[in-house]
Amino acid sequence: MAISRQRPEKRKIGVHVSLDLEVLGKLDDAAVRMGLSRSELLRLMVEEWSEGEAERLWVERRASKALAEERIPWAQAKSEMGL
Numbered sequence: 001m002a003i004s005r006q007r008p009e010k011r012k013i014g015v016h017v018s019l020d021l022e023v024l025g026k027l028d029d030a031a032v033r034m035g036l037s038r039s040e041l042l043r044l045m046v047e048e049w050s051e052g053e054a055e056r057l058w059v060e061r062r063a064s065k066a067l068a069e070e071r072i073p074w075a076q077a078k079s080e081m082g083l
Contacts, residue, residue, distance in 0.1 A: 017042075 019027065031041040072080075 027038055027041065031038050034041060
């Protein structure tokens, strides 16, 4: 059975990306240093970015939740402000 039937999320689809020569050179240099093809390096970069983005969003949600929970009773706030 083909991999695309067993794990359709692993099916590869060609994507055209336009890069200027300087960026393409940097991509090629990095891929060579890492022993990867351009495609492998781009997949790795997207995967790492995605994981980092998911972590950033989790931290952001936790911080928002923590701020929302930091409440004090109205009577205490009035007292502290001298009202």
